[in-house]
Amino acid sequence: MGVVAALWRYPVKSMAGERLTEVAVGERGLDGDRLYAIHDADGKFGSGKNSRRFRRMPGLHAFAARYDGDVPVVTLPDGREVRGGTASGEIAAALGLPGVEMAKEADVPHHDEAPLHLVTTSSLAWLAERAPGVALDERRFRANVLLDTGPAPELVEDAWVGQRIRLGEVELEVLRKAVRCVMVGLPADGLPAAPGLLKTISDANDLTFGVQTRVVRGGTLRLGDVHEVGCSPAHSP
Template sequence: MGVVRALWRYPVKSMRGERLAAGEFGERGLDGDRLYAVRDPDGKFGSGKNTRRFRRMAGLHEFAARYDGDVPVVTLPDGRAVRGDAAHAEIAAALGRPDVRLVREAEVPHHDEAAVHLLTTSSLAWLAERAPGVEIDERRLRPNLLLDTGPAPELAEEAWLGERVRIGGVELEILRRAVRCVMVGLPWDGLPAAPGLLKTIAETNDLKLGVHARVVRGGTIRVGDVHEVGCSAPHSP
């Protein structure tokens, strides 16, 4: 057992996100998380990696996004804020890609592998031991949930694969380990670049850190909520 240390939402995929005190979780994950993305003319979405659906777009990490009601507000690298419904040209110009647009999710979610990304403080401590001199912070790894599992430097969440985790009234099923990409070594929101960090994760843990999960039972999660592993939340009659 432990508690929720931090809760993060990323309105636009691969941009910096917003830290929340509470959030609603449903089948799609945290409400509004990665609901928007930058799309190129080929229909691929801006990301930190190249895959069948995603295209690496250098510079996205220099943007930040938050919600004003249901509308994403994007802060450009120069500090100006533009509303998502009128931000296409500004984002395109700042990226140096005149043909991209900010788009809302359609039928297929913008998530890489699963609806929720979960990380523990134990894994951060584990990584810090293997990357001396690097400022280790959850912002480099972009989780939705950071769970406080104490200071022991171990990969606590990897032992939960296939288990259910109850957090407040929400129940998650832990599916698989999370594969990292180049974004872990980029400068993030005041954090300096860490160019060797991805190599360290690759050499010490097969390029993986943290886990992905699906929502079995939705509800509200708040910072400070207790989490419990290996039990199923009781369902209302």
């Protein structure tokens, strides 16, 4: 048992996001999460890494995004705000990447691995012991949900892979442990750089921290919702 301690939504992939008190959750995850991304001319999405779908765009982590209604509002590194369809040119100029634009998700999903990412307070405490002096909270890992698991065992969520968990009205299937990338050590959202953190995670837990989940049953997710772990594998009736 535990409770939802923080909810985070990221309107634009790889930018800092906004903290919420409640949010609708559906098959795609938190309503509006990673609904926008910065696209290059080849259709790749701005990220902290290079892959078939993603292009590493240094500096993107220094931007932040929130919604005003259903319109994304982006805060540039210099503090200026730009809105919706007018944002692409200013973002391209600030990144020094002519031609990139902010676009809404179409056929290819913007999420890295799964619709909803979750970490626990017990795992953050475990990592803090191994990374003394590093400012640690869920923002480094761009988690959607932070669960306060109290005195639970370290890395408790790793044991949930293959199970279903309930968060108030919402039911999730835990698919896999989350593989981390260089973004965990970048300065962002008021947190200083932590250049050795990725290696610490690699050495201590095979480059994984937190879990990736899919939504089995949607609903409204709220701060303080009680969480329960299912007793049977996710494929069981």
